[in-house]
Amino acid sequence: MSTPPLVACPQCGKKTAWTPANPFRPFCSERCKLIDLGQWAKEEYRIPEQQQPLAGNEAEEND
Numbered sequence: 001m002s003t004p005p006l007v008a009c010p011q012c013g014k015k016t017a018w019t020p021a022n023p024f025r026p027f028c029s030e031r032c033k034l035i036d037l038g039q040w041a042k043e044e045y046r047i048p049e050q051q052q053p054l055a056g057n058e059a060e061e062n063d
Contacts, residue, residue: 004017004018004019005017005018006018007025007026009026009027009028009029009032010026010027010032010036011027011028011032011033011035011036012028012032014028016028
């Protein structure tokens with residue numbers, strides 16, 4: 001049997017095994033998982049929006 005891959009916890013950086021035995025993966029613990037969830041809830045993380053150029057008529061309406 002091979003050694004399970006180790007991944008860095010996205011919250012604290014601690015190395016943790018990526019196995020079904022870790023129900024919090026990719027996090028190392030429930031604490032790190034909840035900290036991350038709280039940061040999403042407080043809108044500390046944002047997904048960047050791509051600005052699309054306005055089409056001809058829309059550009060004139062916004063001027």
